[in-house]
Amino acid sequence: MKQARMIIDRAFKVSEVDKRIYGSFIEHLGRAVYDGIYQPGNPLSDEDGFRTDVLNMVKELNVPIVRYPGGNFVSNFFWEDSVGPVEERPVRLELAWRSLEQNKIGLNEFSKWLKKADADMMMAVNLGTRGVADACNLLEYCNHPGGTKYSDLRIKHGVKDPHNVKVWCLGNEMDGDWQIGHKTMHEYGRLSQETAKAMKLIDPTIELVSCGSSNLDMPTFPEWEATTLGYNYDYVDYVSLHQYYGNLNNDTADFLALSDDMDQFIRSVIATCDFVRAKKRGKKDINLSFDEWNVWFHTREADDEFMEKDPWHIAPPLLEDQYSFEDALLVGLMLITLMKHADRVKMACLAQLVNVIAPIMTEKDGGKAWKQTIFYPFMHASRYGRGMVLQPVIDTPVHDTKEHENVTDLSSVAVWNQADEELTVFAVNRNIDEDMELVTDLRSMEGYQLIEHIVLENNDMKACNSASGEAVIPITVSRSKVDGGIMTSVLNKASWNVIRLKKQK
Template identity: 45%
Template sequence: MTNARITIDRDFTIGEVPRRLFGSFVEHMGRCVYTGIYEPGHPAADARGFRTDVLELVREMGPTVVRYPGGNFVSGYRWEDGVGPAADRPVRMDGAWHTIETNAFGLHEFVDWAREAEVEVMEAINLGTRGVEEARSLVEYANHPSGTYWSDLRRRNGAADPFGIKLWCLGNELDGPWQIGHKTAHEYGRLAQETAKAMKLVDPSIELVAVGSSNRGMPTFGTWEHTVLTHAYDEVDYISMHAYYREADGDAASFLAEGVEMDAFIDGVIATIDAVKAAGKHTKQVDISFDEWNVWDFDRFNNEEEAAVAAAGWREHPRLIEDTYTVTDAVVVGTFLHSLLRHGDRVKIANQAQLVNVIAPIRSEEDGPAWRQASFWPFARMSRMARGQIMRLAVSSSKGATKQYGDVDEVDAVATWDEQSGRLALFVANRSLTSDATVDLDLHGLRATGVRSAEVLTIPDSGDRHSANTLDAQDAVGLRKLDGVALDDGAVRLTLPALSWSAIEFDVARG
């Protein structure tokens, strides 16, 4: 039996929940845009071609900000191709994903879609094949009211009011040799600095994200961030992080503990930011935008799918990395959200990659239905329930052995307290593959007066940890009521099934 004690003290907090932490990502890759969020002629499409069935699921999932249009795609993208009359837009070759881009969907369409989805736009610019002039022109086009060349062109293209985009990414993964326009840290750092200056001359209110390492395993990790920020610290507001994780060789225990690696990755980037801040005697604080993260079987893509796509030739929106997410994957996704939230004092933005079809919590079929993957549920519950202050937890847990990370806590948790509503939200994972967990919740300065909701995502009755939602079984995996919640005169005990992620909301009073 797994045992754990979680101590929560009213006076020990990390900071306010950053709402942008619950972000997502739409890239012109595979079927994320075309037949994902946009499919004219589909029975559920509106007059603009937006799939309303997908929109409904997006609103239910609750992302607050969506990064667009890439990703690797953006490093070869001409934003001007995606504005103006659709019939006049050029068809281009996209070298990033070896596909044909029709440009039927562009900036105006995405801004309109984002308004329908009730999300903030996070726009990425091309610093692979383009530079300062194109970036400042795009800011002028998007955000300047009128009276200049680019702002008046936006108005002629049907948008009288500015888009008001505040969040901008200064390129994508330019440390990676696979990236179109790959650069050294010095080359990118200087380009990012000058581009940021030019963009803020057009609109001083914007916030800018510099490109960090593509993953922690990059040979330049650490030195890249240090060099880039040494150049651009005063001009940028965030530096990015990207990370994807997978179950390797059936090692489920290590896979379930990957949140430990994410914690270490974040801590390393924070240390580098603060070192540059101290060395440069800067007064402002640069924070983190973890703008790509997820579970992704990238070995399968690199070894099989990428070669198959290239062999098939140049096509429009082929199927790419449409991974099916299992219960195990969903529990891991839950622990990644824990990691991001407990670093919410420094990780201010995060984007799960991607939103629809491409390694996504939402799937859709051309001329067919849309449905929730298992990984939909932790995001949907945390984006809705995490409010107020992030609590600084003390967790004492039984340990589980892993090949990659040694002995790791089998119970992983994070919590938020919203004093205004009187609600305490606890999100907790039991990483053990075989043992239920008994968890005692020790509250100081707060007293639980009731259980508002208690749900768990775990292995279904079939007993298969690889169970997943598919086109033919769209509700095989989902949340169900967590019965193992005992509340006795303010004392709280939880019984959590093996391999599970739970979301429990308590009514609490000061005491």
């Protein structure tokens, strides 16, 4: 059996985890809103039409912030259509996903849902077909206490207290030619600068996210970040990153190496942000909001064909990827990558939350809700990955794949919850053929003893969950032991591992 060694020391601190890295995303896309979180008439829905079974699963994931209402949807979103008496709201052509938007769920309803889900809102503004004035009006509607046109309109709509939305995205994927109202980097830089300047005059307490590159392979990356931050550095707090991966070549070993690309993407954006800071003689860091990430592309061709040949449906079943065990492994690896960069990645959104490339699915026509394979690593990270990230020193075997060299068999990070005196080691064995013995030096964590070793594993990399049953679920195993400050663990091939320890009194 191969062996990896790791040292975890309480002195090797990276940063406290910002809980918002366990955020998610609800877009007016497919069945995410209608038939997903909202389904009046379902026996499991509450008095507001929100599905309680879905809400309970969202609470299991402990999601602290949810990005809304898009996504590509936001670039032709008229927020005024989504407020006021529901029966007076117009139906619009939704251009991003070529659907019909009824506006039965809007800003105020979604805010009510968030309260039930114990989450905050990350609001995106339309900088595609709209601009400065509309963003300011929306902010006034949401955050100003009263006595002005739009704050009084909110009160007239039955919402006396401000929503106090603190995080605002300045548009979405404006570098992409697929975006309604696509901008060049100079156009977006100027527009975002002026929008940010005006919004912070209205509410100086808000945090603003500048659009970064839509993915690592965009031809303008990282010049886009360098140029746009050159305009808006003084006003924004974060720059966004988006990245989706798929096993397009059916090569599992190479697929599991893609988290290394994500790591390099993060490092490159950090370097670009620091370049802009140096160039401007600035005093603040621009931190990162990785506000779209996931595995995707299982149904992309069918989705594109449907939107092209049969558009303008209400809540059509789009992007309903069914996730496999190997997808769950990559999601776990991506979570480890986010945690490793907790010093600069302060927010992240698993895209999305329900039905659309999501950990939670609902059957059509009022059926049950169920958990996809990717639900579990996200739940583990959100539940146990809160505290101080400790940088492990790792000595591990490596392997090459078709597109990647020196891929570490072991990917791991540790999070120390000092208040509860708990330590959690997250680890993935990326070797798909061989088990591994992991020897971890914990001598600096004196008195910490094993609580449990949780694994997610399956001999079938393509195993999926469904409404009729779950083939991929976490189990607790007896594969770790601690003796004299040294922990010895067995990590089975291609496995997600959560090893929890607690200081004994």
